[in-house]
Amino acid sequence: MTEISKKKIVIGAATAGIELKEVIKEMLDEEGIAYEDVGLDSVDDEMYYPSVAKKLSERIIASNYEKNGILICGTGIGMAITANKFPKIYAAQVYDTFASERASLSNDANVITLGSRITGPRLAKKIVKEWLGLEFEPGRSTPKLKEIYDIEKENLKGIE
Numbered sequence: 001m002t003e004i005s006k007k008k009i010v011i012g013a014a015t016a017g018i019e020l021k022e023v024i025k026e027m028l029d030e031e032g033i034a035y036e037d038v039g040l041d042s043v044d045d046e047m048y049y050p051s052v053a054k055k056l057s058e059r060i061i062a063s064n065y066e067k068n069g070i071l072i073c074g075t076g077i078g079m080a081i082t083a084n085k086f087p088k089i090y091a092a093q094v095y096d097t098f099a100s101e102r103a104s105l106s107n108d109a110n111v112i113t114l115g116s117r118i119t120g121p122r123l124a125k126k127i128v129k130e131w132l133g134l135e136f137e138p139g140r141s142t143p144k145l146k147e148i149y150d151i152e153k154e155n156l157k158g159i160e
Contacts, residue, residue, distance in 0.1 A: 007132050008067040009035040012056040013116075014049035014079070017072030018042070020116040020124055024070060027125045033132065036067075049073045053082035057089045060110065069111035070128060076113035083111050087156055090148075095119055100131040108136035108145055 009028060013021035018040055028035050038055045040047060049071075056069045065088060071079035076093040083091035091111035092103035095118055103109035112131050114124055 007033055008063070009033055009070060009132075010038060010056045010059045010063075010067050011035050011070045011072075012038040012052040013040055013071070014052055014073035015040055015043045015045065016074035017114070017116045020114065020119070020121060021070075021072050023121040024072070024114075024124060024128055027128065031129070031132075049078050050082045053079045053091075054086075056111070057083050057086035060089060061086065065110065068132075071111060071113045072116055073113070074115055074117045076115035076118070079113040080111075083113070087152070094127055094131065096123070097126055097130045100127040101134060104131050104134035104136060106141045106144075108141075 011021060011025065025035065025037065036059060038059060039045065039052055053071055056071055060067050060069055069083070069091070071083060071091065073079045076095070080091040080093040083089050089111055090107060090109045091113055092099070092107055092109040093113045093115070094100045094103055095115065100112065103112055112127070114127065119127065
């Protein structure tokens, strides 16, 4: 377990996820967790979810990967697909606390994605707390992750 108040978070949502994003931000405030909100803030905003995922991923990269991210759209799928296009961004769609745990402990995910049409506010808060409270520890998953990183290097030439 890790001290969750020391985590630095970037959070973003598509129009379908704005309401759930506000619930999660409230929980982050209660836990004393610093976060940066990269939008969206209004259902009238015309930016699509890929642009939000791009903005969040770029902020994590700019922090030298010291920040983690939470993305929310209708299902979490599109956000995960988009975020995973960026070097060293490992986004996992999570839908329950077990998936959240495995995203951290088995996959060292630095971004989680939530679906507001799948996950209610109470469960979403539990999922986020679970993910924030865990830290990847090398072990059985390490060689699997190394293989992922090798595939990434092979397919995304020019990353370090």
